[in-house]
Structure formats: C-alpha cells, structure tokens
Amino acid sequence: MFAKLFRSLKNLTSSDVAMDLGTANTLVYVKNGGIVLDEPSIVAISTNGNGEGHVEAVGLEAKKMYGRTHAGLETIRPMKDGVIADFNMTNLMIITFINKVMSRFWFLRPRMVVGVPTCITQVEKKAVIDAAKMARVREVYLVEEPMAAAIGVGIPVHKAEGNLVIDIGGGTTDVAVTALSAIAYGESIRIAGDEMDEAIARYVRLQHHMNIGIFEAERVKIEIGSAYPLEKERTTEVKGMNIKTGVPTSITINDSEIREAMREPIASIVLVVLRALEKTPPELSSDIHSNGLYLTGGGALIRGLDKLIEERTGLRTYVPDEPLLSIVKGAGAVLDNFSEMRKVCIN
Numbered sequence: 001m002f003a004k005l006f007r008s009l010k011n012l013t014s015s016d017v018a019m020d021l022g023t024a025n026t027l028v029y030v031k032n033g034g035i036v037l038d039e040p041s042i043v044a045i046s047t048n049g050n051g052e053g054h055v056e057a058v059g060l061e062a063k064k065m066y067g068r069t070h071a072g073l074e075t076i077r078p079m080k081d082g083v084i085a086d087f088n089m090t091n092l093m094i095i096t097f098i099n100k101v102m103s104r105f106w107f108l109r110p111r112m113v114v115g116v117p118t119c120i121t122q123v124e125k126k127a128v129i130d131a132a133k134m135a136r137v138r139e140v141y142l143v144e145e146p147m148a149a150a151i152g153v154g155i156p157v158h159k160a161e162g163n164l165v166i167d168i169g170g171g172t173t174d175v176a177v178t179a180l181s182a183i184a185y186g187e188s189i190r191i192a193g194d195e196m197d198e199a200i201a202r203y204v205r206l207q208h209h210m211n212i213g214i215f216e217a218e219r220v221k222i223e224i225g226s227a228y229p230l231e232k233e234r235t236t237e238v239k240g241m242n243i244k245t246g247v248p249t250s251i252t253i254n255d256s257e258i259r260e261a262m263r264e265p266i267a268s269i270v271l272v273v274l275r276a277l278e279k280t281p282p283e284l285s286s287d288i289h290s291n292g293l294y295l296t297g298g299g300a301l302i303r304g305l306d307k308l309i310e311e312r313t314g315l316r317t318y319v320p321d322e323p324l325l326s327i328v329k330g331a332g333a334v335l336d337n338f339s340e341m342r343k344v345c346i347n
C-alpha cells in the first residue's frame, strides 16, 4: 500500500521535461511519460491596424493556417536558420508547449533540459531560459543539439573516444565530434531541409514556369527526393500556379529532376562533413575511422544520403531508426540520468 503510494508520488514529482527546440519541429519528452509533444515550430497571430498582435494558434493548428492567411492573420516561424529570429514569438511558443504538456502537473515546477543550436548567442540563451522560467520551470539546462543527438543515438559521449554526428534539421546542419562529454570539434551551416525545399521551388519555377508553395516543395522532397540515384524511378504530381497565366496547374515530376534541384544544398552538406573530417585532430579522427559517422535529424531521411556520404568520405554512415527523435531522446536521457550527465550541459 505505502510502496504503491510512494511510487505514484514519485511518478508525479518526476514530471521533468526535455525539449528539442528546432527550426522546423519542437518535441517534448516528459520523464516517465516519453515523447508527449511533436509539433511544428509555428505561431499564427492576428494583427490589428495598430500593429498589436494576438496569438491565434501555435504548432499543428498554426501550420494548417500557413499560406492560407489573410491581411489580418500572419503565420511566423520564430526560429529561422537554427537561431531565434523572433524572441517574443519563440518565448510564447515555448510557454504554450510547456503549459500544454504540464497542465496535469500545474502544481509542480519541473526541471527542463533543452536542446539549443551550437551557435546560440548569450542573448538567445537568456531568451530560452526566460521563456522556460515564465512557464514555471524551476531549473533550465541547455545542451547543444549535436551533443543531444549523439546521446540520442546511443554514442558513449563521456568516453575518451571521438564520434562524429551530422544533424540535418530544417534550418541548420551541424557536424560535431564528441569526446569526453564535450564537443571537441564542430561546424554548423545554415543549409538544411528548408534550403532544399526552396531549391525545389526555384527549380520548378525555372524549369516548369510554375510557382509552388514551400510546403508543396517539402512534400515533393519527402515523397521522391534523393541524394543518390534510385533503383526504381519515383514520380509525383506537383500542384502550383502557372507563372505566365496565373492559372492553377499541375505537372508530373520524377526523382532525377528533384535530385538535380537538390544537388547544391546536398553538395554543401557533404562539403562541411569533409571539412570537419579534415580539421578533426588525428587521435579523434582515427576513432571516427573505426566508428563511422552518424546521421540524424529529418535530413537523415533523404533517400541515399547515407550512401552518398559513405562514397565521398569512405566511412561507414549509420542512420538510427527514428532520426527525427534523436535530439529529444538525447535530451531526455540527460534528464533521466541527470547526476552523471549534467556535465554535457553548457550553462
């Protein structure tokens, strides 16, 4: 009886949270509860003539409104290129998401581990911490996203051993070498999934004289996009608007066209991996040669990207089962084993 009561009390008091605050998606893990939230990082606000805004929706609801807004309604992606582009909106988004998962535990003040971009400035760090505090979070710990990703895929980051992780998100691609609970070497570029969507939209405009929305471009990327020639051709219908006539129209497009469209951003990503390998100190580099590379983030799901990276680097490249969840899983692992893992946090 007492044991049961103690257990349920313990469950209640360990409602600490971990968050992956991404450009494209925000995910939240609750200790003992698993991943409880996975929503796009989007806020919809209505504006009156005086420039005052009122929040209409956040996350999934806001994404539905994207591109379908009118003069008085605007959708914002407050995190752009992996950094906080709009402080107030990021703040509001964090508060909304935390409140959403914590409403059952309104009487508790949780601890939070949050994954942040490697290039985060002091001002941005403070913004994240302030937002969490406003959502009644008791203690906030920041962990760099590639470190969280490495932990999430099961790399023993505390060992005196080098491992290389490539995290391809919406806004940024991070390449990081972890060793002894720290990032021994890191590179970050603002070229990732969003850039590929834009490249696809640009290609369709130039080659097929058709304007397509950014989410339509993303759908095409997910359905038929690839980094390496496929064994079997893939095609999809693309809907947009004819540039000259302004009339809605559609075309069928195949994987080789989309591969061509995505060639430049993918080449930039491969280049940054090669550069990181070149600049990594020799001891760590020899570990990486035996351990291989790990690919995480939504970009890891691009068909054949692992194969292309293997071909260019000559190193085995692994993609975990759920690469979109690596960072939140890693941040969750820090929370679960806080006393041993807190040294990976940067504040």
Ligand SMILES: Nc1ncnc2c1ncn2[C@@H]1O[C@H](COP(=O)(O)OP(=O)(O)OP(=O)(O)O)[C@@H](O)[C@H]1O
Binding pocket: 021, 022, 023, 024, 025, 026, 081, 082, 145, 168, 169, 170, 171, 172, 173, 192, 193, 194, 218, 221, 222, 225, 296, 297, 298, 299, 301, 302, 303, 324
């Ligand atoms: N199956 C797929 N194939 C290709 N790309 C995909 C797939 N699924 C998701 N993506 C892309 O992955 C990106 C989102 O990945 P992720 O959620 O890791 O980014 P994020 O963490 O929000 O961004 P960042 O790390 O840059 O802040 C988007 O560009 C999305 O289009």
Ligand SMILES: [Mg+2]
Binding pocket: 021, 022, 023, 145, 167, 169, 170, 297, 327
């Ligand atoms: Mg990310």
